[in-house]
Amino acid sequence: MAGSYPEGAPAILADKRQQFGSRFLSDPARVFHHNAWDNVEWSEEQAAAAERKVQENSIQRVCQEKQVDYEINAHKYWNDFYKIHENGFFKDRHWLFTEFPELAPSQNQNHLKDWFLENKSEVCECRNNEDGPGLIMEEQHKCSSKSLEHKTQTPPVEENVTQKISDLEICADEFPGSSATYRILEVGCGVGNTVFPILQTNNDPGLFVYCCDFSSTAIELVQTNSEYDPSRCFAFVHDLCDEEKSYPVPKGSLDIIILIFVLSAVVPDKMQKAINRLSRLLKPGGMVLLRDYGRYDMAQLRFKKGQCLSGNFYVRGDGTRVYFFTQEELDTLFTTAGLEKVQNLVDRRLQVNRGKQLTMYRVWIQCKYCKPLLSSTS
Ligand SMILES: C[S@@+](CC[C@H](N)C(=O)[O-])C[C@H]1O[C@@H](n2cnc3c(N)ncnc32)[C@H](O)[C@@H]1O
Numbered sequence: 183m184a185g186s187y188p189e190g191a192p193a194i195l196a197d198k199r200q201q202f203g204s205r206f207l208s209d210p211a212r213v214f215h216h217n218a219w220d221n222v223e224w225s226e227e228q229a230a231a232a233e234r235k236v237q238e239n240s241i242q243r244v245c246q247e248k249q250v251d252y253e254i255n256a257h258k259y260w261n262d263f264y265k266i267h268e269n270g271f272f273k274d275r276h277w278l279f280t281e282f283p284e285l286a287p288s289q290n291q292n293h294l295k296d297w298f299l300e301n302k303s304e305v306c307e308c309r310n311n312e313d314g315p316g317l318i319m320e321e322q323h324k325c326s327s328k329s330l331e332h333k334t335q336t337p338p339v340e341e342n343v344t345q346k347i348s349d350l351e352i353c354a355d356e357f358p359g360s361s362a363t364y365r366i367l368e369v370g371c372g373v374g375n376t377v378f379p380i381l382q383t384n385n386d387p388g389l390f391v392y393c394c395d396f397s398s399t400a401i402e403l404v405q406t407n408s409e410y411d412p413s414r415c416f417a418f419v420h421d422l423c424d425e426e427k428s429y430p431v432p433k434g435s436l437d438i439i440i441l442i443f444v445l446s447a448v449v450p451d452k453m454q455k456a457i458n459r460l461s462r463l464l465k466p467g468g469m470v471l472l473r474d475y476g477r478y479d480m481a482q483l484r485f486k487k488g489q490c491l492s493g494n495f496y497v498r499g500d501g502t503r504v505y506f507f508t509q510e511e512l513d514t515l516f517t518t519a520g521l522e523k524v525q526n527l528v529d530r531r532l533q534v535n536r537g538k539q540l541t542m543y544r545v546w547i548q549c550k551y552c553k554p555l556l557s558s559t560s
Pocket residue numbers: 256260273317369370371372373374375376394395396397400420421422423441442443444447448
């Protein structure tokens with residue numbers, strides 16, 4: 183793991199951290215003076231080289247038989263991932279509340295400042311094997327002893343309840359969190375790297391947080407985390423591509439749906455229906471928040487021949503898959519689902535490993551799409 187708080191990450195100012203896009207590299211000679219630079223402009227040659235790299239690594243496609251295996255066993259590959267990594271590391275989401283203030287709308291900024299200061303981050307890659315690029319963890323640090331503490335009692339009974347509930351049509355007043363006034367759902371929550379900071383930071387008594395993942399191993403880690411509080415949170419196993427199973431909340435009941443590096447893990451031809459289903463769960467005025475991999479991100483350029491499944495969609499050495507989006511593709515997915523654009527931006531960042539004198543060009547996309555107050559999909 184690299185040093186302490188990455189200097190290049192937007193700094194915490196007197197009262198709050200700035201949003202992305204505050205440290206610019208105007209003099210290339212200074213590239214190793216900081217750990218990261220924002221809004222890095224790509225030269226034409228660099229963009230052309232990236233395109234060539236992608237053409238090269240996409241020539242040879244994974245055979246059909248393997249493609250079917252990666253699709254039907256996708257949850258098992260993620261289970262294996264979480265069995266190996268558990269939650270021994272914690273991706274610090276110090277950008278979460280400045281980029282997505284909707285997650286804690288009424289919070290005092292000083293609480294956020296305290297939270298960021300307590301959760302200093304480090305930058306590292308959590309896995310990188312010879313088969314190609316690993317899942318690149320952005321800003322992460324070892325789990326604090328507090329968040330690693332596990333409940334010693336048997337896991338909560340929610341797991342069983344979850345399965346039963348998700349098979350039913352949900353009635354308006356018979357669902358977990360039905361009395362809440364602000365409901366957030368995180369889809370593809372993993373081990374709770376977003377959910378727990380939300381629960382810690384947003385002290386609104388009317389808040390209820392739902393979170394799901396199709397990896398039962400991940401959900402078990404969420405449910406057995408010492409910070410899991412069933413009176414404020416409901417974690418359940420759910421495949422966002424499963425058209426048969428409904429979510430355990432009624433249509434039009436959610437204020438926020440958050441997708442962090444999860445849509446990219448879904449096979450492209452199932453993305454639209456998954457977003458359509460999520461859109462129906464939003465209240466009029468509710469919002470989807472997304473952060474995910476952008477086209478030509480360093481992770482895409484690192485794939486070797488033989489790992490490409492289809493255009494811009496790859497399989498990692500451990501069987502998990504990843505897609506690299508353009509802004510236009512995400513815009514089409516959300517607007518087709520009846521949502522309106524609030525934000526759709528590319529975060530081009532140059533991360534620097536000063537020790538190894540390495541430069542890493544990251545491309546992430548961040549979106550906010552809102553359900554219109556008068557909606558035909560509600
Ligand atoms: C890159 S991880 C991100 C996890 C988490 N959002 C985070 O940022 O820490 C992708 C997550 O999406 C989950 N996932 C992938 N496909 C899914 C699907 N079809 N339904 C539900 N979860 C899925 C995986 O199990 C994994 O936990």
